[in-house]
Amino acid sequence: MRKFILNYLIPRIGQYLMVIFVGVTLTFIIPRLSPNDPVETQVSQMMMSGSHVSPEEIEHLREALTEMYGLSGSPWEQYLAFWGRLLRGDLGPSLSTFPTPVSTLLGRAMPWTFGLLLTAVLISWVIGNVLGAIASYHEGNPAIRLVDILSQAVRPIPYYIMALVLLVVFAYYIPIFPFSGAYPPGMHVELSWSFAMTVIRHSILPALSLILIGLGGWFIGMKSLTSNIISEDYVVYAENAGLRQNTILYQYVMRNALLPQITGLALQLGLIFSGALIMEVVFGYPGMGLLTLQAVMANDYTLIMGITLLSIVGVATSVLILDFIYPLFDPRVRHQ
């Protein structure tokens, strides 16, 4: 157990802290490299809006904004203050919906993205892996061949294009699914059966665009992993011993290919998350992606900062959780 903690858990947690450190430092540095001064941008926006503001008030505003953006003091002091505010969970007020705190807006959008992403990733990962394992076992089967060709065709398509195609086909030409949103505008958000059904109906297309692309990738990965395992001696032995085919498939072949696929999931999570953001924009799904679009449109600097930071922490934490689940699938680690 001691060895397990020292050799496995500690390095993983170190890695987690490293990701957050790199991410937060990048988000700190990037705005300071930009040619635009966010304070001056805000001030000139305020002056352009036409309302009469006296020079003293502008000076006051400038000071307040400098304070809010954390731009006072030396770079080093700014950096420490940045971390301090972050650790307190203070992301500042949103500029476009002043004075609502950024954290409130994020809290409202998070559950939508999280729920959809979790469902889509689980479904595509499980189905893709099972199909992939079956595929290498029944190579000549025409249905499997078809899945293989489709996966190859779907995998490289960017999430945005995929979502757009689904939207055009299933909401425009064959209008069987709603155009956008997660529920009809004006509907009251509540915990009821009918509301849940509405949300599910609205979520099918967004989820499908994530599932289809993911499925192709997991299928191809699993197929190439298992096609190597299938010729291993222990599989041949199990076949000769007369074990049932399903037992061999799930417990001998698939089991051994599962670990690299979990690592693969951890490595892909950042990309899948980025894909989900853009998918939400296409479908008008009220999660983090749509919030990002609104922030860009409204020039809401603090909101974009908040979204970036939360995304980094969220994805890193999910990867950490996956790393903690990993040993449960690996008997070698579990037995120590």
Next chain:
Amino acid sequence: MLTVIRDLLKYDGRFRVAFVFLLMIFSLAVLSVVSPHDPGATFKVPADVPPSLSRPFGTNSRGQDLFWWMAFAVRNSLLLGLVTAIVSRVIAIFVGLTSGYRGGTIDRVLMSINDSFVVLPVLPILILLSFLFQGRLNLMSLAIILGLFGWPWDARLIRAQVLSLKERAFTRTSVYSGASPFRTSMKEHFPFVLPIVFATTINNMLWAIGFEVTLSVLGLSDVTIPTIGTAIYWANQHQALVAGIWWWLGAPIIVAIVLFLGLYLLFSSLNEYIDPRTRLRRIGA
């Protein structure tokens, strides 16, 4: 080189499809040289004409011939992909060779930075970045910035390859002959990782072009430059689907799908080709 292409055309169906698709894309990109219209000019041709033989992609509401516009778009998107791939290849090769050959503390530090970049969700960071530049980000700067984020997956691949090369006899011969670590890496190890570098170049181009589409659709890149992403951006701005001008959105989608499929199939075909085990299985040995 030519024999390799001939062999691949003969034995690999995926390569055949990729070859035809990419040929179409490259021809379109090359055609941009003889375009009768300037991509920035508007209302040179009648607006909203559906696709026909003389105008294969139709024209849009801004009075631009979509065929010629897409020619520029494809050229720019390919250029962006290539520049990104070159920048990220240089970093990946440097990190991969150093980390694999030096090992120890340098390896641990480089790989933990590497893994952090793998896990980081790049899109929010890029959105923040391009938001701050307010659409002033030209194609080259965007390509270089993407390159700074696109290297970690391939650096790991190269490192894995070098780890096994390090144990081979020729590495020891080189070291005992007094070659510096840099010379050993570049002269002895680099040629072995070249095939991976080539294959991953294609994959990296896919990644970069995909990101460009994403950023442009949000209106975060310089939307006056024709690319596959800005083509979709303008169609969305004019609500092409609502107005029934489906070909405005259809042109970039079809071009994107052909380009992405072509590059991906080329990548997976080459990947298999450089792995001798799968090549042997294909011949049936």
